[in-house]
Amino acid sequence: MDANAIFGGNALRRRRLTDQAGILRHSERAQVDAAMARLSRRLPQVFVAVHTGAMDELATLRQFGFWLLNRTTFEDVPGGLTNDSGIVIIIDPESKAAGMAFGYLLDPYLEEADTFECLSRGHAHWLEQRYAEGIVKAIGHLQATLCKRARQARRNPGFFQRKVLPPAIIAAVPRHVRDPAQPVGEQVKPTEVRP
Amino acid sequence: MNPRLAGIAAALLVAGVVSGAESPGLPKWNEGGRANNQVAAGSPLTGHEPRTTVDLAVAATTPGEELPEKFRGGGADTARGGTTEFGKKTKTAEKKSSILEKLRPYSEMAVRFRIPAAVAAGLLAAGWLAGTCLRRRVRYRLPVMDVEPRLGGDYAAGVGAVISFASATVSLASQRDQL
Numbered sequence: 505m506d507a508n509a510i511f512g513g514n515a516l517r518r519r520r521l522t523d524q525a526g527i528l529r530h531s532e533r534a535q536v537d538a539a540m541a542r543l544s545r546r547l548p549q550v551f552v553a554v555h556t557g558a559m560d561e562l563a564t565l566r567q568f569g570f571w572l573l574n575r576t577t578f579e580d581v582p583g584g585l586t587n588d589s590g591i592v593i594i595i596d597p598e599s600k601a602a603g604m605a606f607g608y609l610l611d612p613y614l615e616e617a618d619t620f621e622c623l624s625r626g627h628a629h630w631l632e633q634r635y636a637e638g639i640v641k642a643i644g645h646l647q648a649t650l651c652k653r654a655r656q657a658r659r660n661p662g663f664f665q666r667k668v669l670p671p672a673i674i675a676a677v678p679r680h681v682r683d684p685a686q687p688v689g690e691q692v693k694p695t696e697v698r699p
Numbered sequence: 700m701n702p703r704l705a706g707i708a709a710a711l712l713v714a715g716v717v718s719g720a721e722s723p724g725l726p727k728w729n730e731g732g733r734a735n736n737q738v739a740a741g742s743p744l745t746g747h748e749p750r751t752t753v754d755l756a757v758a759a760t761t762p763g764e765e766l767p768e769k770f771r772g773g774g775a776d777t778a779r780g781g782t783t784e785f786g787k788k789t790k791t792a793e794k795k796s797s798i799l800e801k802l803r804p805y806s807e808m809a810v811r812f813r814i815p816a817a818v819a820a821g822l823l824a825a826g827w828l829a830g831t832c833l834r835r836r837v838r839y840r841l842p843v844m845d846v847e848p849r850l851g852g853d854y855a856a857g858v859g860a861v862i863s864f865a866s867a868t869v870s871l872a873s874q875r876d877q878l
Binding site: 545548604605607650661 | 838839841842847852854
């Protein structure tokens with residue numbers, strides 16, 4: 505089902521930390537804000553948003569995360585970053601589930617396994633309903649992962665470039681590598697083999 | 700209370716209980732003057748050989764004061780060929796002194812190089828501190844790459860993991876992607 509049909513097609517304006525479920529105390533909100541600011545300081549191109557709230561029965565966390573990043577304008581984003589450099593952590597305390605979604609800038613650098621690692625850091629805390637601590641742990645691990653990826657990308661940008669190449673170009677790469685004179689995408693005539 | 704005086708008093712008490720009135724060092728009620736004279740004569744402070752129990756007690760509790768050979772413990776045992784506590788202590792002390800002798804060149808070297816070593820350690824600590832501070836201040840940049848929009852999303856189509864935290868008994872891996 506289309507996410508717009510479930511959540512609505514209108515654009516929203518929200519702060520980065522939206523505690524719709526009311527699970528965070530004032531001091532805990534400050535902790536989460538500080539963790540988000542730390543990440544943005546370390547990685548100035550990236551920001552993190554946290555949303556807590558109950559989902560509709562029809563909705564899934566994945567759809568909601570996708571919809572939230574594409575429809576929402578975050579008011580307090582540092583440096584006027586657009587949503588393609590954003591990461592959203594969604595927590596539903598009623599169905600007891602947490603998910604993550606991220607923008608196009610982070611597509612080459614984050615995989616589903618990485619996001620699982622980040623969420624698993626907060627799992628033990630969320631089990632005991634210590635939501636803020638779990639969020640801070642997850643953001644901390646996310647920051648460490650992205651710093652590591654940035655170092656790797658500086659050393660070997662081609663590795664991450666290949667991850668986001670369109671499939672047609674990816675198919676052509678081995679041939680191109682095999683024969684450097686051969687332009688990418690050009691058909692190679694089969695060679696005649698004589699017995 | 701002074702520990703030396705306490706030792707003397709304890710020795711006096713023990714001597715009085717064990718030897719009773721026969722001890723030559725114990726002052727009697729009616730012979731206070733004579734006893735005091737004996738103590739004074741046999742005192743280690745006077746340099747004479749100790750003769751009374753009081754003298755022995757004073758000698759035992761006075762640091763740096765050597766007891767005469769006949770009063771040292773284990774004299775008879777040593778004569779019989781047995782190993783005594785005193786002998787063991789002497790051997791241990793000799794061993795220690797030989798080890799100290801072996802280590803003496805190294806200790807002299809350590810004394811000679813203590814200032815350069817302290818400077819080197821300080822420099823290392825300062826370098827480590829500076830490195831830590833720099834690492835904390837470093838900013839990371841991710842190279843921007845062109846990604847084709849997917850699923851009709853203008854900004855994002857990267858969907859990460861979803862986990863459930865409903866049960867503490869079920870493993871985390873099995874709570875992944877259940878939704």
